[in-house]
Amino acid sequence: MNYTLLRTEDARLITGRGRFVRNLHMPEARHCVFVRSEHAHARFGLQPNADEQVQVFTGTHCLGAQLPIPNPALPLQVVLAMPVLPVDVTTYVGQPLALVIADTLDEAQRAAGAFSVHYEPEALLTSPPAYDIAFQWGAKPLDPPFTARIRHTQPRVVAAAMEPRASVAQWDETNHTLTMWLQCQAVARARDDIAAALGLPNEQVRVITPDVGGAFGAKASLSPEDFALALAARALKSTLRWSATRSEEMLSAPHGRGAALVGELAVDAQGMFTSLEAKLTFPLGAWLPFSAAIPLRNAARILPGPYRVAHGKVEGTARCSHTAPVNIYRGAGRPEAALLMERLVDRVAKSAKRDPLELRLQNLIPPEHLPYATPTGERLDAGDYPRLLQRAQAQFGYDVERAAQHVRRALGELVGIGIGMYVEPCGQGFEAARVTLHADGKVTVASGSSAQGQGHETTYAAIAAETLRCDPDQVTVTHGDTAINPDGVGALASRSIAIGGSAIKLACETALEKRASGSASPITVERRYTAPHEGWSSGCVIVRASVDRETGAPTIEKLVWIDDAGRIISPALVHGQLVGGAAQGIGQALMERMVYDDSGQLLSGSWMDYALPRAADMPEIEIQSIAVDTDANALGAKGVGEAGCIGVPAAILNAVCDALTEFNTDDLSFPLTAETLWRTMFPTPL
Numbered sequence: 001m002n003y004t005l006l007r008t009e010d011a012r013l014i015t016g017r018g019r020f021v022r023n024l025h026m027p028e029a030r031h032c033v034f035v036r037s038e039h040a041h042a043r044f045g046l047q048p049n050a051d052e053q054v055q056v057f058t059g060t061h062c063l064g065a066q067l068p069i070p071n072p073a074l075p076l077q078v079v080l081a082m083p084v085l086p087v088d089v090t091t092y093v094g095q096p097l098a099l100v101i102a103d104t105l106d107e108a109q110r111a112a113g114a115f116s117v118h119y120e121p122e123a124l125l126t127s128p129p130a131y132d133i134a135f136q137w138g139a140k141p142l143d144p145p146f147t148a149r150i151r152h153t154q155p156r157v158v159a160a161a162m163e164p165r166a167s168v169a170q171w172d173e174t175n176h177t178l179t180m181w182l183q184c185q186a187v188a189r190a191r192d193d194i195a196a197a198l199g200l201p202n203e204q205v206r207v208i209t210p211d212v213g214g215a216f217g218a219k220a221s222l223s224p225e226d227f228a229l230a231l232a233a234r235a236l237k238s239t240l241r242w243s244a245t246r247s248e249e250m251l252s253a254p255h256g257r258g259a260a261l262v263g264e265l266a267v268d269a270q271g272m273f274t275s276l277e278a279k280l281t282f283p284l285g286a287w288l289p290f291s292a293a294i295p296l297r298n299a300a301r302i303l304p305g306p307y308r309v310a311h312g313k314v315e316g317t318a319r320c321s322h323t324a325p326v327n328i329y330r331g332a333g334r335p336e337a338a339l340l341m342e343r344l345v346d347r348v349a350k351s352a353k354r355d356p357l358e359l360r361l362q363n364l365i366p367p368e369h370l371p372y373a374t375p376t377g378e379r380l381d382a383g384d385y386p387r388l389l390q391r392a393q394a395q396f397g398y399d400v401e402r403a404a405q406h407v408r409r410a411l412g413e414l415v416g417i418g419i420g421m422y423v424e425p426c427g428q429g430f431e432a433a434r435v436t437l438h439a440d441g442k443v444t445v446a447s448g449s450s451a452q453g454q455g456h457e458t459t460y461a462a463i464a465a466e467t468l469r470c471d472p473d474q475v476t477v478t479h480g481d482t483a484i485n486p487d488g489v490g491a492l493a494s495r496s497i498a499i500g501g502s503a504i505k506l507a508c509e510t511a512l513e514k515r516a517s518g519s520a521s522p523i524t525v526e527r528r529y530t531a532p533h534e535g536w537s538s539g540c541v542i543v544r545a546s547v548d549r550e551t552g553a554p555t556i557e558k559l560v561w562i563d564d565a566g567r568i569i570s571p572a573l574v575h576g577q578l579v580g581g582a583a584q585g586i587g588q589a590l591m592e593r594m595v596y597d598d599s600g601q602l603l604s605g606s607w608m609d610y611a612l613p614r615a616a617d618m619p620e621i622e623i624q625s626i627a628v629d630t631d632a633n634a635l636g637a638k639g640v641g642e643a644g645c646i647g648v649p650a651a652i653l654n655a656v657c658d659a660l661t662e663f664n665t666d667d668l669s670f671p672l673t674a675e676t677l678w679r680t681m682f683p684t685p686l
Contacts, residue, residue: 006470007458007573008210008314019210021166021181022243028170031105031234032242033112034225035098036252037090039121040322040600043463044090044096047116054111056230057099059085065231067191067224067287073292078130080375082287084197084227090119092286092322094252099228099242124600127320130284131293133300137375138311141274144266148347151667152653156258156594157587158250159329160612161452163213165253166243169233179206180229183213185220186490187450189290191482197227198234209480215452216584217328220492221289225252250605255594256329258283259299259336265309265344267352272430273309273363277653278340280316285325289494292326293318298333300423301376305341306423306538307363312375318447322600326405332493332644338422342650346418346657347666355652356419357398361389364421367628378421382630383538388562392540395624396560401544414547415557416661418654420647424537426632426639427495430530432486433503435511436465439521443468443475446505448488449500450480453618454641455573456496459660462547462569463501465636467508486526494537494639497569502634503529537630537639539563539646545655552678554590555654557618561647564630566630566638574640578623587613589649591671 012018037044048056060223067082085096097117102108123678169182179562184190191207198205212219224645225242230612233240243289244253259282268274298315343364349356365372367384374380392398401417408415424425431446438568445464468475486499507527514523544558561578568574591611595603606608629636649670654670 003643005372009455009456009457013211014530020163020213021183021210024168024181026168026239026241029239029241030101030103030390031108032229032240033108034096034099035100035112035115035117037093037095037097039090039119040093041122041124043088043092043120043122044097046116047118048098049114049537051111052350052441053107055101055236056670057101057228058097058237059087060081060227061235062231063087065197065227067227068196068290071290072289074131076131076293077319078128079629080287084224085229092324094248094324094604095286096224096252099232101232101236120418123500124233124322129317130288130294130320131318133297133316134378135150135300135312135314140311140364141268143225144224146267146273146348146352147157147264147267147501148344149264150343150347152261152343153338153669154257154259154385155592155670156255157186157329157592158594159216159218159253160609161214161218164246164249165219165223165225167229167238168241170239171233171237173237174274175208177204178234179208179228181208181210183215183219183223184209184222184227184494185215185450185452187480187482188289188448189490190222194230198230206483209450212452213483214538215337215412217256217332219397219452220291223253247605250610251602252324254289254325254327256587257325258326260520261340263340265348267348271352271354271362272306275311276304276309277313278303278315280314280336282316282318283326284318284320284567285323286320287323287325288320289327290330291328291332292520295326295333295336295412299336300422301378302334302337302425303376306365306421307335307341308365309589314376315391323596328492330581330649331642334422334424334503334646335641335649337652338420338646339650342420343653346654351463357389357393358420360419361386366388379533380536381533381632382538384626384630385421385538385563386500387626388540388564391624392560392562393486395562395622396542397559398542414549414659416545416658417568418543418651418656418658420537420541420654422643422647422650424494424639424643425535425536425647426498427493428531428534429489429499430527430528431488431500431503432526433500434486434524434526435504435507437511437515437521441470441474443598444469445475445477445504446485447477447479447500447504448486449491449496451491454577456489459497459569459573460501460504461514463504464508467505468512473598480550494641497636498633498637498639499529499531501569501637502531505634526530529634533632535566535630535638537565537643539643539647541651543651543655545652545659547656547659547677551674552681553674555670556586556652559619560622562626562638563639564628564645565625565640567627567636568625569637575623577641578644579621579643582621582648583613583618583644584618585645585648586652588645589652589670589672594669610676
């Protein structure tokens with residue numbers, strides 16, 4: 001494997017030659033702007049101003065068109081029948097009510113601004129649980145000598161992709177076909193959903209995702225705006241384009257996180273974990289994306305993480321609400337599980353007067369027990385959790401750091417050390433690839449999985465080149481176009497290299513066999529690969545953090561991270577994924593927060609009200625990788641894209657709580673802003 005490969009995507013991206021939806025040159029396209037609800041729940045009536053140059057598309061034009069149902073594999077108790085555009089009742093602030101169409105964007109914006117909507121506000125409703133999940137195992141100990149209990153809430157966060165949502169819909173009246181350029185992570189599902197909404201067979205809909213400026217799970221499902229654009233393009237027999245503003249993105253695009261976590265952990269006199277009880281409450285929005293229930297399902301099934309716990313009771317529920325939807329967001333339940341478990345371990349270590357690192361080491365699942373059947377029915381396939389912790393301990397200089405912490409505390413400083421262990425499930429199911437060996441030695445790889453900036457063109461070419469024993473420059477990779485690529489699941493859940501890459505590898509091997517048997521070029525092989533089981537990556541993060549005693553301002557002083565992503569195809573790209581995930585994990589832990597008031601109005605709808613980490617906020621990160629191969633796929637690879645959002649926030653929380661050990665931090669929640677920490681130190685106003 002050529003580990004010096006540069007990202008082949010970068011030549012066009014860093015020279016301004018990227019092909020994003022927003023800069024597609026389509027002079028025939030008309031521009032669209034959405035009129036959005038100003039109320040979270042209200043009856044409404046539309047009164048568009050007369051303008052012959054402007055057309056309006058509303059809920060009455062798409063009666064019967066519903067948003068797709070969520071993942072049928074998850075047994076939801078409540079499935080909302082959500083119209084693409086509402087007719088008379090709005091259910092969240094920012095919900096699109098009408099589509100205004102004009103020849104220029106300026107005309108569309110002016111017409112939308114002049115739009116008159118009459119509202120009759122109604123009370124916000126409390127929905128019944130839409131999804132419940134529960135696990136229970138073992139016998140609860142009667143009188144454990146040491147217990148710890150915590151409550152932790154996570155605010156909602158916004159994906160904040162570089163490129164807000166955008167789409168173009170082009171209707172061909174001659175052939176009765178629709179072509180859509182979209183930002184999405186699951187191209188084949190997007191095509192299927194659009195075809196269903198329009199009542200068309202799949203072959204009459206083509207979906208293309210060109211370059212996508214980030215997704216992070218928020219673009220895993222299509223939004224009402226995408227379906228409205230498709231319906232309007234067919235009705236008007238034209239080409240329509242829409243691009244969200246940043247404010248629209250924060251107001252109406254899917255959010256992430258927002259869970260409330262309650263847990264209790266018990267330890268016996270020998271230091272063994274004897275009982276874990278957890279209650280998980282996850283938010284949903286006014287409509288359910290395809291994977292809406294996944295964060296709760298993941299958090300519940302991942303507990304108790306990489307540890308052995310004799311007894312457990314894990315209960316979770318998710319409810320709909322009058323807000324923007326909540327979707328999978330980088331990690332999707334994995335960060336919540338790690339944070340709850342790791343915070344409990346630190347708390348119970350304090351109760352038992354044990355070093356938190358030693359207590360973890362005692363209770364981690366030994367490598368010789370892997371594969372390991374977890375009490376929630378999962379299979380931890382391959383890894384070495386004690387080795388991760390011991391490597392992090394050595395790299396961090398744990399014993400020296402603890403001694404230095406003691407000295408600094410004696411001088412009055414607030415300094416803490418926190419550990420975050422994690423396991424990360426890395427996708428199930430299938431992906432498909434088509435490989436063509438041309439007579440001139442060139443190779444074309446067509447993948448069913450798309451990309452949003454991860455570098456898949458580079459890594460997929462590297463996998464093909466290694467298997468075919470050719471130069472990566474000979475390989476061209478295509479993806480993100482349902483007309484020329486095989487169907488796949490998509491770029492979700494850290495599954496692309498493990499499953500999508502395995503499909504490429506096996507297709508290449510079959511192509512080589514055909515060439516060896518005398519088949520003439522071009523040789524084309526299509527392979528659909530289904531992973532035999534889920535792979536699980538893992539890691540350990542140790543953080544040293546300080547808190548200013550006068551202002552409460554936190555500082556991450558040191559961050560050491562050991563990650564096991566199995567076989568690594570491109571170390572440089574893995575490093576980039578880890579650092580990028582860490583930035584989002586730091587943002588969640590220290591500054592990001594979406595806020596609604598009691599009437600469902602969003603109070604943090606711009607960058608003036610919502611903080612994101614900048615370069616100056618990033619600490620130096622020391623990363624090492626160990627590779628324990630897995631048999632969960634043909635490459636031996638595990639996922640890596642979400643790891644930074646999983647282990648980093650947990651380690652930061654433990655480090656800050658350790659720094660504030662003289663104060664009550666049992667229920668300290670994110671974001672750990674200076675104000676939050678100052679109020680923890682000084683709960684009564686001076």
